[in-house]
Amino acid sequence: MEAPTQRHTQPALEVRGLDVNYSGIRAVRQLDLTVNAGEIVTLIGPNGAGKSSTLMAIVGLVQRSGQIYLDGQDVSGFSTEQMVRAGLTLSPEGRRVFSGLTVAENLRLGGASNKDRAAEQVRLLDTFPVLKERYHQRAGTLSGGEQQILAIARALMSRPRILLLDEPSLGLAPKIVDTIFQVIAELRQWGISVLLVEQDIERALRVSDRGYVMSHGEILATDTAANMLSDANLKDLFFGAHQ
Numbered sequence: 202m203e204a205p206t207q208r209h210t211q212p213a214l215e216v217r218g219l220d221v222n223y224s225g226i227r228a229v230r231q232l233d234l235t236v237n238a239g240e241i242v243t244l245i246g247p248n249g250a251g252k253s254s255t256l257m258a259i260v261g262l263v264q265r266s267g268q269i270y271l272d273g274q275d276v277s278g279f280s281t282e283q284m285v286r287a288g289l290t291l292s293p294e295g296r297r298v299f300s301g302l303t304v305a306e307n308l309r310l311g312g313a314s315n316k317d318r319a320a321e322q323v324r325l326l327d328t329f330p331v332l333k334e335r336y337h338q339r340a341g342t343l344s345g346g347e348q349q350i351l352a353i354a355r356a357l358m359s360r361p362r363i364l365l366l367d368e369p370s371l372g373l374a375p376k377i378v379d380t381i382f383q384v385i386a387e388l389r390q391w392g393i394s395v396l397l398v399e400q401d402i403e404r405a406l407r408v409s410d411r412g413y414v415m416s417h418g419e420i421l422a423t424d425t426a427a428n429m430l431s432d433a434n435l436k437d438l439f440f441g442a443h444q
């Protein structure tokens with residue numbers, strides 16, 4: 202018999218029937234996915250599969266239809282700003298920092314909706330000492346790796362419960378990539394759930410709990426990260442999706 206105290210926990214993020222169209226091109230079709238509290242989930246797939254469109258659609262940066270739930274609450278009609286306030290933040294592809302602003306100013310903008318932003322900044326500067334060293338420097342003068350760290354830190358300044366991370370390792374030197382993946386793995390301890398899009402599928406799956414394979418706008422498969430790493434068929438499916 203079910204214990205009377207048992208609670209039915211909701212996923213931290215639930216996406217149902219997501220569609221994205223760009224002037225007639227269906228970039229995402231009827232996509233369903235979930236991220237449970239404390240999970241790191243990777244969305245993999247070839248170029249043009251619709252991964253970035255999925256992340257941008259979830260936070261409301263591109264037009265979409267479908268339902269988005271945060272902890273069971275329907276937030277489908279929320280603006281991007283309301284999503285941030287509700288705990289969902291995107292760190293977009295391409296290290297989008299404000300290059301003319303200093304590190305300090307970039308962080309301040311990221312924390313605009315967070316009333317505990319001062320404490321958050323202390324924690325982030327401890328975690329990323331390079332940002333402390335570069336605090337008064339313009340972001341445009343930072344190396345690519347430092348800019349990516351700043352882009353992630355800026356997203357974290359809003360103290361999200363769910364962070365969407367688009368291609369955080371793209372174009373970075375191996376040493377910086379190591380740092381980025383250490384940070385991603387650590388986010389779980391911070392109580393932050395992550396939906397990660399990443400080309401380096403092995404590294405992504407190694408820090409993840411589960412994964413989804415996407416191609417041509419649709420989810421083709423989903424499994425635990427451990428199964429996906431050991432499943433030759435799944436790798437075939439992923440590489441097959443390139444054709």
Ligand code: ATP
Pocket residue numbers: 223226228246247248249250251252253254255
């Ligand atoms: P990549 O790994 O190359 O970033 P992706 O899986 O993130 O690929 P998307 O960038 O989401 O894929 O693109 C999905 C599809 O939508 C592609 O066919 C792409 O050409 C198209 N697309 C993306 N953005 C736009 C846009 N602003 N206008 C028109 N079509 C777009």
